[in-house]
Amino acid sequence: MKFSKLIYSFAGLMIGTALTIGLSAPSDAAEFDLAKARVGDGIPKSLTGKPGNAKKGRSTAIHRKKGNCLACHTLPAPEQADHGNIGPDLRGVASRYKPAELRLRLVSAKTLNPDTIMPSFHLKTGYHRVQKKWQGKTIISAQDVEDILAYLVTLKEK
């Protein structure tokens, strides 16, 4: 158990080092820079350099410890009870926004509305009194952002 963990973290270290040394593929290991990524009202490029997986995105969006989007939004997920109504209904949201705009809202809704209650799902800094276990972390990973985005893009008005 311990040994395999060691190998994993060693592999992680190698990948991390490789990235910092020069591979430019964006990834979680590389520091995400909102100012650089943002273009107008959106983030046009995938945070992972690849498209996300909509099916995974759906479950990450619903997961209480990850996206927990249902705390505030309605989604077309009738198997889930109790959708929140703090934010707008997300059914049809892809007909209202382009993918780049949706990505910026996921990463940092506060960029567009500084007073918003919607958390910045992929920002590490700028917080007050974060609990120790969450310090230096983002709510969801770059991969999660791309997966949820791939799911949101399927939510077209019928």
Place this chain on the structure above:
Amino acid sequence: MIGRKILSVVAIMGLGIIVGLANNASIAFADEAERRAKDPRNKNYVVGEKKSGYVYMTSQTRDMQDDDFENSGFPWVDQGEEIWNKKMGTVGKACASCHDAASKSMKGVANTFPRYDAKTKKMIAIQAFLNRHIIDDMGGKKMKWESDGMMGLVMYVKLQSRGTPVKSIINDQNRATLAPFLAKGKKFFEQRRGLLDLSCKHCHEDYAGSLARSNVLSMGMPNGFPTYRLKWQKPGTIHRRFSGCNKNVRAKPYKRGSEEYTNLEFYLMQRAAGLKWETPAVRN
């Protein structure tokens, strides 16, 4: 061609079922919300824009609060009454030895906490005040903030104010002294915190009445504490509630009885002025 048609018919049927389900859920919610909104009891729990947490509870939870035999907070109140009447400490006196019947001497007292403490030049919450009283004046032992005994005693004392309005304790004489504490409490309430980066105000003012999944967000009023919470299966102090709301946004909580929470409680008390005391309230 035909295959495609069948598929889209199936898809439309599926959609119909999904839309139907979503509608049913929202109808059930609308029913409960309407029942809540039309409950004739509301008038005792709403003053102008201010609403007690009672208004946001299900009818069942309200029924529990309203009936002293059903209200699960009362076993603690009973324990508090025993402590009130029991001789304690080296001085050998009970609370009742000096204060006689709580129903007279403690009426309206709930309102006066947190109060200014000239000794520490800070605000002091009722739990800290009682502990000092018990240790310094009665030669007794400190009770833990969230212990059954302390909770019961506070609930028993506050019960004597039930039905009386929460009043602001700020007046022309003490305004200059109290203003900085009030300002600190308000600042805490409005400050974003934790990884989710939310302030108390976001949930309890901007979106009060909205649904956060199955929770209806209330205005975060303090007038029922210590409150019996069904989720806790016991009563809890308002500082426990603060701690829970802090952790929910992934923020580091403060200690019960800390200056920060005491100032926050003081701010909430002034903000609640006009509502009536409900201790022991029952909440989901």
